[in-house]
Amino acid sequence: MTENEPLLSVHNMEKHFPVTKGLFKRQVGAVKAVDGISFEVYKGETLGLVGESGCGKSTTGRLVTRLLEPTAGKVFFEGQDISHMSQGHLRPLRRDMQMIFQDPYSSLNPRHTVGAIVGAPFRIQGVQTEHGVKKAVQDILERVGLNPEHYNRYPHEFSGGQRQRIGIARTLALKPKLIIADEPVSALDVSIQAQVVNLLEDLQKELDLTYVVIAHDLSVVRHISDRVAVMYLGKIVEIADRKQLYSSPMHPYTNALLSAVPVPDPRAGRGRERIRLTGDVPSPLNPPPACRFHTRCWKAQDICKKVEPPLEELAGGHRVACHFPENAPEPAKAAPAVPAQE
Amino acid sequence: MSFLDVKDLKIHFPTDDGLVKSVDGLSFGVERGKTLGIVGESGSGKSVTSLGVLGLHKGGPAKISGEIWLDGEELIGASAEHVRGLRGKKMAMIFQDPLSSMHPYYTVGHQIIEAYRIHNDVTKQVARKHAVDMLGRVGIPEPGRRVDSYPHEFSGGMRQRAMIAMALSCDPELLIADEPTTALDVTVQAQILDLMRDLQREFDSALIVITHDLGVVAELSDDILVMYAGKCVEYGSADDIFYRPEHPYTWGLLGSMPRLDREPTERLMPIKGSPPSLINVPPGCAFSPRCPYAERTGGRAETEAPLLAETEGGHLVRCHMDRTERRDLWENEIKPVLETQ
Numbered sequence: 001m002t003e004n005e006p007l008l009s010v011h012n013m014e015k016h017f018p019v020t021k022g023l024f025k026r027q028v029g030a031v032k033a034v035d036g037i038s039f040e041v042y043k044g045e046t047l048g049l050v051g052e053s054g055c056g057k058s059t060t061g062r063l064v065t066r067l068l069e070p071t072a073g074k075v076f077f078e079g080q081d082i083s084h085m086s087q088g089h090l091r092p093l094r095r096d097m098q099m100i101f102q103d104p105y106s107s108l109n110p111r112h113t114v115g116a117i118v119g120a121p122f123r124i125q126g127v128q129t130e131h132g133v134k135k136a137v138q139d140i141l142e143r144v145g146l147n148p149e150h151y152n153r154y155p156h157e158f159s160g161g162q163r164q165r166i167g168i169a170r171t172l173a174l175k176p177k178l179i180i181a182d183e184p185v186s187a188l189d190v191s192i193q194a195q196v197v198n199l200l201e202d203l204q205k206e207l208d209l210t211y212v213v214i215a216h217d218l219s220v221v222r223h224i225s226d227r228v229a230v231m232y233l234g235k236i237v238e239i240a241d242r243k244q245l246y247s248s249p250m251h252p253y254t255n256a257l258l259s260a261v262p263v264p265d266p267r268a269g270r271g272r273e274r275i276r277l278t279g280d281v282p283s284p285l286n287p288p289p290a291c292r293f294h295t296r297c298w299k300a301q302d303i304c305k306k307v308e309p310p311l312e313e314l315a316g317g318h319r320v321a322c323h324f325p326e327n328a329p330e331p332a333k334a335a336p337a338v339p340a341q342e
Numbered sequence: 343m344s345f346l347d348v349k350d351l352k353i354h355f356p357t358d359d360g361l362v363k364s365v366d367g368l369s370f371g372v373e374r375g376k377t378l379g380i381v382g383e384s385g386s387g388k389s390v391t392s393l394g395v396l397g398l399h400k401g402g403p404a405k406i407s408g409e410i411w412l413d414g415e416e417l418i419g420a421s422a423e424h425v426r427g428l429r430g431k432k433m434a435m436i437f438q439d440p441l442s443s444m445h446p447y448y449t450v451g452h453q454i455i456e457a458y459r460i461h462n463d464v465t466k467q468v469a470r471k472h473a474v475d476m477l478g479r480v481g482i483p484e485p486g487r488r489v490d491s492y493p494h495e496f497s498g499g500m501r502q503r504a505m506i507a508m509a510l511s512c513d514p515e516l517l518i519a520d521e522p523t524t525a526l527d528v529t530v531q532a533q534i535l536d537l538m539r540d541l542q543r544e545f546d547s548a549l550i551v552i553t554h555d556l557g558v559v560a561e562l563s564d565d566i567l568v569m570y571a572g573k574c575v576e577y578g579s580a581d582d583i584f585y586r587p588e589h590p591y592t593w594g595l596l597g598s599m600p601r602l603d604r605e606p607t608e609r610l611m612p613i614k615g616s617p618p619s620l621i622n623v624p625p626g627c628a629f630s631p632r633c634p635y636a637e638r639t640g641g642r643a644e645t646e647a648p649l650l651a652e653t654e655g656g657h658l659v660r661c662h663m664d665r666t667e668r669r670d671l672w673e674n675e676i677k678p679v680l681e682t683q
């Protein structure tokens with residue numbers, strides 16, 4: 001399924017938002033929302049991006065689609081450096097990269113009909129269609145499971161799940177290559193979530209789409225992804241094939257996340273051994289030095305507070321940023337020495 | 343009679359568009375030391391139910407009928423003032439969004455102290471010491487200092503803990519937690535679920551946990567009520583609901599969710615359509631427009647409302663199919679698919 005050339009490739013990407021104070025907007029600090037991450041997305045695959053609130057998932061999505069400009073690092077789309085490309089130069093690329101948002105309510109203009117919303121990309125990009133825009137839009141509506149006759153209806157006349165379908169239809173209009181879906185199902189009811197997940201999977205197969213799916217729900221991400229990246233405080237701490245990540249997670253944080261998910265099985269739940277983290281995720285304004293997870297990690301040693309663990313490949317395609325990984329293959333990573341000097 | 347016994351509770355709201363039947367004939371009970379889980383999708387009437395039990399619809403537009411017995415005392419017929427006096431001490435609530443139930447202009451400590459002093463004739467100093475104790479108990483670091491913080495100075499997880507401290511400060515006998523962890527990250531959710539379990543054991547209170555998350559109910563509940571369109575469609579022990587469910591909606595919920603404790607499936611099994619509006623609940627069985635088995639009960643599903651009937655030992659199901667047919671479907675069609683997932 002994966003070809004060798006990545007569709008999207010990100011190198012040491014950073015986004016620091018300045019924090020200003022007072023009348024003269026003096027900069028007093030920076031929110032390190034994304035702080036040096038690297039990953040690739042191959043054609044036809046789904047990369048899942050998980051992590052807790054505020055860890056930088058949405059910012060990552062907005063950076064790779066260039067809705068935001070990175071503070072440092074590089075973003076390549078089909079081998080082309082788009083990191084600092086001007087809006088004018090980006091315009092033709094916008095057709096190829098689309099974003100689906102979490103909130104099917106606020107991301108649709110309430111004053112526009114479904115036809116206008118789904119047809120907007122054609123008009124904005126000035127795309128000609130064989131049988132006219134209306135026909136093209138109706139085809140797309142049908143494709144996402146909406147009634148083409150609802151062309152003239154307004155968003156408020158639809159349920160949450162249907163609105164999310166409208167959002168998906170809009171992104172499909174220009175036959176994109178890459179879709180970044182930011183929490184595409186988290187605002188939906190359980191029974192509707194499954195409909196939308198299935199729809200995304202069907203569309204991927206039929207239209208040969210590549211996805212980055214951002215979600216905090218680890219079960220949804222496992223279901224939908226081929227590979228998964230785990231973020232913590234602006235960093236990727238682990239990235240692997242989904243099977244490896246879920247069956248032999250190496251980063252302590254990934255282990256803790258997985259063990260925290262409540263299982264819908266009362267007997268198994270009662271007997272389950274759990275890793276319990278204490279405290280909350282620290283603020284990205286002042287992240288802990290070296291390994292950012294050390295303030296909550298039960299395996300933390302002196303070195304974790306002093307030396308930042310690099311994201312290293314410890315098994316085929318399985319990269320982890322930890323001095324003392326779990327489930328590491330033999331020969332185990334040698335414990336690093338604490339530097340003599342601070 | 344249970345410690346809390348709710349019988350045929352109806353809460354209807356007259357609106358311009360018609361009568362919203364948010365809660366339509368709900369009966370349930372909880373003993374002290376036990377936990378009842380109420381699960382349902384958004385708009386199924388969960389929050390309206392919990393506010394109803396606490397008497398918070400009194401004086402509002404809602405039309406309420408039925409009976410709510412708390413420790414032998416009936417609350418629907420009681421005065422608003424009397425029920426207000428029971429809140430805090432006899433029963434308390436934890437909300438989904440702690441910000442909405444905490445006052446932004448007062449310190450967290452001040453709010454716990456005030457709540458405590460309503461029901462306990464103690465000095466401010468004694469109440470303050472109690473507030474610090476409670477904050478420590480729910481895992482707030484440095485409670486002696488944090489007692490003077492304002493709610494916005496706390497993280498989401500800390501606010502939820504502070505609200506639990508507030509709710510438990512008067513040692514309530516009934517605690518209702520409405521989506522207590524929905525707004526929280528999963529690692530913090532796990533801490534709060536542990537905390538609720540421990541505190542309930544210690545205080546021996548009756549706990550009602552309301553959520554849309556089947557994982558959360560499985561972790562906490564002794565008994566579970568599955569709610570659909572303002573009604574209970576299935577009620578039973580946690581084992582009944584998870585290991586031998588008999589209602590097609592419960593099956594649908596179980597088939598819709600991807601599970602970390604199973605091998606990943608190729609495809610999820612969603613429920614078709616979407617939940618009904620509570621103004622126009624379908625006649626007959628409210629689930630019939632979405633039910634894959636509606637045909638099996640002929641025209642009945644569309645015209646005749648099924649009754650909630652006991653299938654075995656306290657396990658109740660609201661469905662026209664007969665028991666053998668449902669069990670057969672579960673054993674031979676649903677369960678095998680869920681398990682190969």
Ligand SMILES: Nc1ncnc2c1ncn2[C@@H]1O[C@H](COP(=O)(O)OP(=O)(O)OP(=O)(O)O)[C@@H](O)[C@H]1O
Pocket residue numbers: 017018031032033034051052053054055056057058059060216284
């Ligand atoms: N425009 C901005 N200005 C300042 N800070 C920002 C801005 N956008 C995001 N942030 C901060 O950057 C961090 C990462 O935000 P981001 O939205 O990427 O998180 P997320 O992982 O998507 O979280 P969630 O799961 O809550 O959606 C947060 O601390 C956030 O408050």
Ligand SMILES: Nc1ncnc2c1ncn2[C@@H]1O[C@H](COP(=O)(O)OP(=O)(O)O)[C@@H](O)[C@H]1O
Pocket residue numbers: 355357362363364382383384385386387388389390391620
């Ligand atoms: N004050 C009100 N007036 C009219 N309808 C209401 C009122 N409060 C709740 N409802 C309706 O009652 C139904 C159940 O709501 P709720 O109990 O909040 O659902 P949930 O199960 O998500 O907690 C919804 O259809 C809601 O719109």
Ligand code: SF4
Pocket residue numbers: 251252253291292293294295297298299300301304309321322323324325
């Ligand atoms: S580097 Fe140290 S603190 Fe960080 S995750 Fe690994 S063991 Fe824990």
Ligand code: SF4
Pocket residue numbers: 590591627628629630633634635636638639643648660661662663
């Ligand atoms: S009564 Fe009929 S329509 Fe309703 S849940 Fe049972 S089988 Fe389905």
Ligand SMILES: [Mg+2]
Pocket residue numbers: 057058059182
């Ligand atoms: Mg986000």
Ligand SMILES: [Mg+2]
Pocket residue numbers: 388389390520521
């Ligand atoms: Mg609610």
